[in-house]
Amino acid sequence: MDGYGRIKIFGVGGAGCRAVGLMAKASPADCELIAVDTDWVSARTSTAHHRIELQGATIFGLGSGGSRLRAEKCAEACADRLRKAVSGAELIWIVAGMGGGTGTGAATVIARLAAEAGVPVIAAVTLPLAMEGTRRNRTAGEGIDMLGQTAGIMLVLPLDKLRGAIGGRVTLAEFYAAADRVLSGCVSFVMGWRDRAGQAGSHLSAFRVQKGRQNSPNDLPMGVIKRLSGLGAAGNAGALSRA
Numbered sequence: 001m002d003g004y005g006r007i008k009i010f011g012v013g014g015a016g017c018r019a020v021g022l023m024a025k026a027s028p029a030d031c032e033l034i035a036v037d038t039d040w041v042s043a044r045t046s047t048a049h050h051r052i053e054l055q056g057a058t059i060f061g062l063g064s065g066g067s068r069l070r071a072e073k074c075a076e077a078c079a080d081r082l083r084k085a086v087s088g089a090e091l092i093w094i095v096a097g098m099g100g101g102t103g104t105g106a107a108t109v110i111a112r113l114a115a116e117a118g119v120p121v122i123a124a125v126t127l128p129l130a131m132e133g134t135r136r137n138r139t140a141g142e143g144i145d146m147l148g149q150t151a152g153i154m155l156v157l158p159l160d161k162l163r164g165a166i167g168g169r170v171t172l173a174e175f176y177a178a179a180d181r182v183l184s185g186c187v188s189f190v191m192g193w194r195d196r197a198g199q200a201g202s203h204l205s206a207f208r209v210q211k212g213r214q215n216s217p218n219d220l221p222m223g224v225i226k227r228l229s230g231l232g233a234a235g236n237a238g239a240l241s242r243a
């Protein structure tokens with residue numbers, strides 16, 4: 001591991017906090033896991049190394065109410081704490097679900113603070129299911145655009161693509177648990193390349209697609225999704241149930 005700088009992985013919002021919780025079970029020694037949420041229960045119960053409860057215009061500490069702008073304001077109000085968390089890193093990962101409040105709004109603030117500190121950012125995020133509605137998908141698109149302004153590399157998991165990779169009937173709880181595993185696993189997947197090859201840039205460059213001054217998001221390959229989801233082989237789109 002000699003020659004590598006300190007890596008900090010921020011799990012932002014519910015999906016991000018759950019993903020870093022999975023990473024905590026087997027995180028590399030040089031990685032620092034940080035859970036960030038406006039839902040204080042989510043933050044406090046995370047098994048990440050550090051927990052940051054975003055305060056401000058929240059709903060009694062129970063989240064941002066799905067508002068990207070409210071979450072962004074909360075993150076701005078806690079900018080000093082977030083800036084301190086970013087400091088000392090040589091690489092920042094941001095793991096989040098796009099389309100809701102905290103994952104969409106706060107993630108962009110953390111990425112900006114990292115950019116201001118001169119720290120490169122890699123983002124691994126999910127996009128909502130189409131059936132979750134126009135508003136949530138539009139919010140996700142806005143978040144992707146804003147995050148893309150500061151993240152050097154973006155790895156994107158469209159949940160519709162995950163649904164297509166899962167065979168058979170699964171509950172919503174099982175489906176979103178699989179999404180958490182893919183978010184967590186794609187970080188380990190890329191970090192594993194780094195460990196084996198000894199040079200991150202040569203492998204991460206495979207995901208980098210430049211478009212003007214911004215980087216285009218890159219959907220995770222279907223093979224990677226199948227491998228990391230842990231819910232079965234390819235087939236027709238899996239049916240989702242609330243049971």
